[in-house]
Amino acid sequence: MKTINRSFAWSILGLFLSVHAISPRAAAQAKPRQIVLKGARLIDGTGRPAIESSVIVLEGDHVVAAGKAGTVSIPKDAEVRDVSGKTIMPALINLHGHLGLSSNGADNVAGNYTQENVLKQLNKYLSYGVATVTSLGQDEDEIYKIRDAQHAGTLGGARLYTAGRGFLEYTGKTYPNDHRYRPQTPDEARADVRELAPHHPDFLKMWVDDGLGHGVKIKPEVYQAIIDEAHKQHIRVFAHEFYLNDAKALLATGLDGFAHSIRDQPVDQDVMQTMKARGVFLIPTLVRDEVLFAYADNLKWLDDPFFQAGYDPAAIAFVRSPQNVEKGRKDPDIAKYRAGLEMAKKNLKTLSDAGVKIAFGTDSGIPTRFPGYFEHRELQLMVEAGLTPMQAIVAATGTNAEILGGAKTFGTLQPGRRADFLVLDANPLDDIHNTEKLAAVWQSGKIVPSVSAITMSGN
Numbered sequence: 001m002k003t004i005n006r007s008f009a010w011s012i013l014g015l016f017l018s019v020h021a022i023s024p025r026a027a028a029q030a031k032p033r034q035i036v037l038k039g040a041r042l043i044d045g046t047g048r049p050a051i052e053s054s055v056i057v058l059e060g061d062h063v064v065a066a067g068k069a070g071t072v073s074i075p076k077d078a079e080v081r082d083v084s085g086k087t088i089m090p091a092l093i094n095l096h097g098h099l100g101l102s103s104n105g106a107d108n109v110a111g112n113y114t115q116e117n118v119l120k121q122l123n124k125y126l127s128y129g130v131a132t133v134t135s136l137g138q139d140e141d142e143i144y145k146i147r148d149a150q151h152a153g154t155l156g157g158a159r160l161y162t163a164g165r166g167f168l169e170y171t172g173k174t175y176p177n178d179h180r181y182r183p184q185t186p187d188e189a190r191a192d193v194r195e196l197a198p199h200h201p202d203f204l205k206m207w208v209d210d211g212l213g214h215g216v217k218i219k220p221e222v223y224q225a226i227i228d229e230a231h232k233q234h235i236r237v238f239a240h241e242f243y244l245n246d247a248k249a250l251l252a253t254g255l256d257g258f259a260h261s262i263r264d265q266p267v268d269q270d271v272m273q274t275m276k277a278r279g280v281f282l283i284p285t286l287v288r289d290e291v292l293f294a295y296a297d298n299l300k301w302l303d304d305p306f307f308q309a310g311y312d313p314a315a316i317a318f319v320r321s322p323q324n325v326e327k328g329r330k331d332p333d334i335a336k337y338r339a340g341l342e343m344a345k346k347n348l349k350t351l352s353d354a355g356v357k358i359a360f361g362t363d364s365g366i367p368t369r370f371p372g373y374f375e376h377r378e379l380q381l382m383v384e385a386g387l388t389p390m391q392a393i394v395a396a397t398g399t400n401a402e403i404l405g406g407a408k409t410f411g412t413l414q415p416g417r418r419a420d421f422l423v424l425d426a427n428p429l430d431d432i433h434n435t436e437k438l439a440a441v442w443q444s445g446k447i448v449p450s451v452s453a454i455t456m457s458g459n
Helices: 006-022 115-127 142-152 186-199 220-232 244-253 269-278 286-297 313-320 322-329 334-353 373-384 389-403 432-436
Strands: 035-038 054-059 062-068 079-082 087-090 092-097 130-135 159-162 204-207 237-240 421-424 438-443 446-448
Touching: 087 389, 092 389, 115 130, 115 142, 115 438, 142 159, 186 220, 204 220, 220 237, 220 244, 244 269, 269 334, 286 322, 286 334, 286 373, 313 322, 334 373, 373 389, 373 432, 421 432
Parallel strands: 035 079, 092 130, 130 159, 204 237
Antiparallel strands: 035 054, 054 062, 087 421, 421 438, 438 446
16 A cells, blocks of 8 residues: 555645534535435445445435436436445444544543544544444533534534443543542432433443453442433433343343443343343444454554554554553453453344344544544454344444434435435445445535545555
């Protein structure tokens, strides 16, 4: 692969992103000229078969019509663009990410949580084709100002949802300026939820885990109070969990969604039936489990041009450094991490086959968990686990939009939905790695700067 000077390229890209970030409301007062994309293969995010030789009509920030050529009228005076040979699919939606914890993808120091850094990461997600991001539980109150400014149209980047400050008891590794709630009693838990509620978080996140025995797990009576009070405040609750028994207890208490896979043992019929009956979803986060041990293996995707094009060489050098590799190899839990990923894959396939709602997320944004690229890697791991490429894509688009309450406004390429989509040079239904063949990213009916803009070849 040949690349242009990366620091220069990213400075130019940053200029374009900053312009984009302050002007998404600059829509023309007059009715915008319609744009027609014709000839591409269309994957619309609903799970319906792909449409060969499609016609997509855009007007302003949304889709007017989409379908097979000959069934969709091409409006008079529209700008027609021939995209024959390409594949178009909805932009990705990450239902489990984090913001503001690292400045370059790998560092972990105090002071990273700033509006500038959060916006930089939202734009990084967008440059990789992730148009919507859910930040799950490690935000500071600054996040609400950023979200409100986005809603008002004065800030751009990937569309933001947030759980605000999360809840946990676990006393293992934390991060600088960790503001999560740590209630010790049911009354404290209810008071904390009532303090959070006026910020109108999009949901609530809690950790029910002991870090493989290295920490203290939140007490059942405390998380029961969190769920009960959150529901009284009309807030849905997602949980970080690991163990099957905890998953069962959380389901019995009314949990709305699992933020990670169950990784200690196979799911049983009771869990499958309960999740399906109540519509409780699973976010597998397989790449999160892979990265716990994979840097020790000098994994192949560190050489992926699509990965390398988007990140600070210093961050890549850090994860590849002999010191970091050796640290991973000496981790006493590395065998448990490997086993956890394999169990997560098996349980994902089992739950999917049982008809349980499968969502999509990565836990990216934590230091050394790279935003944007990890979403493409997660798709690959989901397919490795036995899902079809179409099932993985639907989880990352239409299903996630539904969970976020946006099924009628974004996430699929149907009339009335936002025109957030990827233009690919190859078909991801043939090989899920082809989501990396990124030709262009569109958000709200406009092309935005993407990682493909600084990649000369190899993709």
